[in-house]
Amino acid sequence: xxxxxxxxxxxxRSPISGPALPVGLAVTAVGILLSIAAAPVATSAQKExxxxxxxxxxxxxxxxxxxxxxxxxxSEPAVLEAIAVADDAAIIAxxxxxxxxxxxxxxxxxxxxxxxxxxHVWVVVNKARPLNPVDFxxxxxxxxxxxxxxxxxxxxxDAAAAVGQMAAAAVAEGAGEIGANNGYxxxxxxxxxHASHVRNSGQAExxxxxxxxxxxxxxxxxxxxxxxxSPSCGEIGAFGAxxxxxxxxxxxxxxxxxxxxxxxxxxxxxxxxxxxxxxYLGPELAAAYHHGGFHTLEEFFGLPAAPDYAH
Numbered sequence: 001x002x003x004x005x006x007x008x009x010x011x012x013r014s015p016i017s018g019p020a021l022p023v024g025l026a027v028t029a030v031g032i033l034l035s036i037a038a039a040p041v042a043t044s045a046q047k048e049x050x051x052x053x054x055x056x057x058x059x060x061x062x063x064x065x066x067x068x069x070x071x072x073x074x075s076e077p078a079v080l081e082a083i084a085v086a087d088d089a090a091i092i093a094x095x096x097x098x099x100x101x102x103x104x105x106x107x108x109x110x111x112x113x114x115x116x117x118x119x120h121v122w123v124v125v126n127k128a129r130p131l132n133p134v135d136f137x138x139x140x141x142x143x144x145x146x147x148x149x150x151x152x153x154x155x156x157x158d159a160a161a162a163v164g165q166m167a168a169a170a171v172a173e174g175a176g177e178i179g180a181n182n183g184y185x186x187x188x189x190x191x192x193x194h195a196s197h198v199r200n201s202g203q204a205e206x207x208x209x210x211x212x213x214x215x216x217x218x219x220x221x222x223x224x225x226x227x228x229x230s231p232s233c234g235e236i237g238a239f240g241a242x243x244x245x246x247x248x249x250x251x252x253x254x255x256x257x258x259x260x261x262x263x264x265x266x267x268x269x270x271x272x273x274x275x276x277x278x279x280y281l282g283p284e285l286a287a288a289y290h291h292g293g294f295h296t297l298e299e300f301f302g303l304p305a306a307p308d309y310a311h
Contacts, residue, residue, distance in 0.1 A: 073104050074112035083112060088121045088158075089282060098288030106302035115301055118220050121158070121282045124297050125217055127207075127270050128306035134214035135187040138221035146226075147179035149233050155183040156221040159256075159280035163224060166248075166255035175247035176230035181276070185218040207309065208272050215309075217260065222280045240275035249275060253290035256283040258297075265296040270307035 073079055073095045082090035095101040095110070104110040105122075115124045118136045125131055141154040145164035155163070160183075167178040185193060190213040197206035217223035227233050228242035239245045249259055257280055263273035279297070281289065294300040 072109065072111075073100075074110060079112065086119065089284065092282065092284045098282075098284035098286075099292070101285065102288050102292070102300060115303070121222060121280060122285060122301075123220060123222075124301055124303060125215060125220065126298065126306040127211075127215055127309045128304070130214045131219060136219060137186060138184065141184055141221055144180050144183050144224060147177070147229055147233060149179060149181045149227060152182045152185050152189070152218075153180065154221070155224055156280070158282070159222050159224070162256045162280060162283075163226070163278070166252060166257065169251070169255070170244060170247050173247065176228060176242070176244050178244050178248070179227045179229035179233040181225040181227050181236045182218060183224045184221045185216060187213050187219060190214075190216045190219060208270065211271075212309065217277075217279055223260065224278055225274075225276045226278055227276065236274075236276040240273075245275050248278070252278060253286040254283070256280050256286045258286055258289050260297070262295050265299075267307060268296045268298050268305040 076094055079091055079094035082094050091113075092098055092101045095104055101110070101113075101122075105113055105115070113122065114120075115122060116129065116132050117123055118125070118131050119139070138156055140157065142157045142160050144153050144155050144160050146167055154160070163180070170176065170178050190211065194206060194210045194212050197210040200206075201209070211217070213219075225236050226244075226248065227236055227239055228244040230244070234242070240249075248257075252259065257278040259275055260277050260279040261269055261271045261274040266273060280286075289297075289300050292300070297303075298305055
């Protein structure tokens with residue numbers, strides 16, 4: 001509000017300018033006038049003090065309620081198309097790659113992905129997670145393109161091709177020849193394999209070194225035990241201390257493999273370290289596993305530790 005300037009009052013006229021008064025009265029009149037002049041004169045400005053200009057209130061910001069819900073990767077057309085043809089690599093690519101796939105699974109944002117399905121590279125089988133069905137067998141198997149030390153010389157086609165490429169790279173880089181001891185083992189073969197460990201070492205020792213039937217990664221066709229073969233193939237127990245063992249530990253992830261049972265993860269997996277036991281995840285997931293610094297599949301997929309069987 002703008003205030004108009006207040007008019008000033010004219011100075012009072014002196015009665016001295018009027019008709020002459022007697023001397024005594026004149027002196028009295030002058031004294032009265034001086035008293036009046038000395039008294040403060042009230043002005044309208046004093047009666048109506050100036051008020052401060054009103055302040056404009058700032059606009060209150062809008063309140064943001066809630067958060068944006070993450071998109072469902074399982075609804076993406078590329079993922080749906082890949083699922084329809086059971087193309088694991090294309091499914092993972094549809095999620096945005098291995099790290100995005102893993103993050104979605106851990107966050108519970110991948111309802112179309114089952115870690116129990118043994119037909120896929122991301123299946124997790126351990127002492128607490130038996131295969132479903134327990135006598136599962138891969139739809140197809142091919143020969144592993146390496147020198148074998150047993151008759152269990154087959155694996156899934158993708159895993160077999162990848163281990164062949166890995167072994168060729170090891171030779172090219174001077175690490176030496178790599179062979180294989182075991183690939184796919186059926187449910188029935190795993191029954192007899194585990195039973196032989198029990199006979200030789202007792203139940204507790206057997207369970208730390210060999211999976212029970214229905215709980216073995218070998219039954220998926222995605223796992224194989226490798227050996228050093230320079231100049232001849234040795235035992236699997238010696239693999240970790242060989243040049244091939246050191247090379248595999250450092251480079252297997254580039255070909256889609258992880259060393260499934262490391263010493264650092266024994267308390268989670270319930271198995272002794274097995275530097276020879278390779279598990280195929282495919283290059284995308286293996287890279288995410290490696291770069292993420294993981295040492296067990298349980299940690300990678302946010303699953304509970306499984307050091308013991310339920311019964």
